[in-house]
Amino acid sequence: xxxxxxxxxxxxxxxxxxxxxxxxxxxxxxxxxxxxxxxxxxxxxxxxxxxxxxxxxxxxxxxxxxxxxxxxxxxxxxxxxxxxxxxxxxxxxxxxxxxxxxxxxxxxxxxxxxxxxxxxxxxxxxxxxxxxxxxxxxxxxxxxxxxxxxxxxxxxxxxxxxxxxxxxxxxxxxxxxxxxxxxxxxxxxx
Amino acid sequence: xxxxxxxxxxxxxxxxxxxxxxxxxxxxxxxxxxxxxxxxxxxxxxxxxxxxxxxxxxxxxxxxxxxxxxxxxxxxxxxxxxxxxxxxxxxxxxxxxxxxxxxxxxxxxxxxxxxxxxxxxxxxxxxxxxxxxxxxxxxxxxxxxxxxxxxxxxxxxxxxxxxxxxxxxxxxxxxxxxxxxxxxxxxxxx
DNA sequence: TCAGACATGTAATAAGTTACATGATTAG
DNA sequence: CTAATCATGTAACTTATTACATGTCTGA
Numbered sequence: 001x002x003x004x005x006x007x008x009x010x011x012x013x014x015x016x017x018x019x020x021x022x023x024x025x026x027x028x029x030x031x032x033x034x035x036x037x038x039x040x041x042x043x044x045x046x047x048x049x050x051x052x053x054x055x056x057x058x059x060x061x062x063x064x065x066x067x068x069x070x071x072x073x074x075x076x077x078x079x080x081x082x083x084x085x086x087x088x089x090x091x092x093x094x095x096x097x098x099x100x101x102x103x104x105x106x107x108x109x110x111x112x113x114x115x116x117x118x119x120x121x122x123x124x125x126x127x128x129x130x131x132x133x134x135x136x137x138x139x140x141x142x143x144x145x146x147x148x149x150x151x152x153x154x155x156x157x158x159x160x161x162x163x164x165x166x167x168x169x170x171x172x173x174x175x176x177x178x179x180x181x182x183x184x185x186x187x188x189x190x
Numbered sequence: 191x192x193x194x195x196x197x198x199x200x201x202x203x204x205x206x207x208x209x210x211x212x213x214x215x216x217x218x219x220x221x222x223x224x225x226x227x228x229x230x231x232x233x234x235x236x237x238x239x240x241x242x243x244x245x246x247x248x249x250x251x252x253x254x255x256x257x258x259x260x261x262x263x264x265x266x267x268x269x270x271x272x273x274x275x276x277x278x279x280x281x282x283x284x285x286x287x288x289x290x291x292x293x294x295x296x297x298x299x300x301x302x303x304x305x306x307x308x309x310x311x312x313x314x315x316x317x318x319x320x321x322x323x324x325x326x327x328x329x330x331x332x333x334x335x336x337x338x339x340x341x342x343x344x345x346x347x348x349x350x351x352x353x354x355x356x357x358x359x360x361x362x363x364x365x366x367x368x369x370x371x372x373x374x375x376x377x378x379x380x
Numbered sequence: 381t382c383a384g385a386c387a388t389g390t391a392a393t394a395a396g397t398t399a400c401a402t403g404a405t406t407a408g
Numbered sequence: 409c410t411a412a413t414c415a416t417g418t419a420a421c422t423t424a425t426t427a428c429a430t431g432t433c434t435g436a
Contacts, residue, residue, distance in 0.1 A: 108272065207413095404413105
């Protein structure tokens with residue numbers, strides 16, 4: 001998280017609030033963060049001298065605290081990036097739900113797919129809006145944007161194409177299982 | 191994690207070791223776990239009466255501990271799945287590296303892309319091997335497999351197609367920036 | 381007047397990662 | 409003989425999530 005905040009700040013100074021907004025506009029398909037992660041990270045970075053903070057009266061109730069990368073921060077960021085491993089991990093409760101779809105009511109499985117699709121579409125809209133903004137994006141940002149669009153588009157397409165047959169298979173299986181249970185002499189269920 | 195272990199066990203009894211293997215064969219593109227998560231989770235599930243454990247001499251130095259879902263476990267799993275939100279979060283250091291690629295040496299950016307590609311190809315191989323196994327997969331497993339294949343294939347394709355132009359753009363930018371710096375009267379860098 | 385954007389932060393909790401510790405058997 | 413596979417677990421550490429706490433201004 002600290003590295004991510006440094007990264008966002010490398011594009012220009014920002015408040016904690018700003019950082020979250022930028023994040024969401026530009027990068028949320030690869031990384032999510034709440035204020036509960038951002039503010040503590042910023043405090044640590046300030047304590048380590050990697051950013052400076054300046055206060056300014058804002059429109060809200062409190063003064064905004066504007067964070068700026070220092071030279072040390074810029075160096076630390078470059079070092080961290082030079083040493084980082086390109087890990088990529090997904091943690092998908094949605095996928096778990098689908099993986100175990102046989103244990104779900106088909107209507108719920110359908111609802112989950114629809115919610116995931118809505119979520120993906122929202123992401124895609126944000127990413128295409130970003131491209132329509134006029135000012136060309138830095139190469140890295142544009143590359144990452146394209147990567148997100150590619151993965152999300154393919155996922156949405158798969159979900160759209162396979163939703164119906166999948167749900168039909170689940171329903172058929174349910175029916176089968178019920179019919180099967182009916183002539184089994186089980187002692188514990190139903 | 192507890193839910194995931196219950197989910198894997200819903201396909202049949204297994205040891206902690208087995209759970210990790212199955213995971214990796216079938217689901218690793220959506221969820222990764224180490225033994226440090228699995229064994230404690232299993233211990234908690236046993237304490238809660240959701241699984242039972244039986245010991246058996248194995249081929250290794252220690253007895254294997256085979257975990258089996260209880261009826262209570264099956265019910266708990268169904269309840270959790272019925273209540274779960276379909277969250278999906280990605281945490282990609284790789285994407286961060288690309289996002290900030292301007293701060294990286296182009297050779298390193300190239301290496302990172304290649305590593306990510308190798309990783310994706312390994313995942314895809316595992317997933318296609320799974321389909322070639324003969325026995326038809328449960329609908330949910332097959333759906334999740336397909337979802338992974340779709341997303342990973344699209345990502346690989348994007349990386350392959352955009353690698354060259356992206357790296358070229360980065361190099362050009364570097365050259366520009368250097369040329370620019372040469373006739374700037376900076377006092378702090380180099 | 382009411383929702384939503386602006387704006388910051390803390391505390392408690394939950395979760396996951398890494399490193400450590402052990403050691404037999406088997407295939408090359 | 410050596411590497412890999414089988415096999416389990418703990419402890420320390422790091423990290424993120426959630427809920428809480430506060431409060432103003434603006435537009436509908």
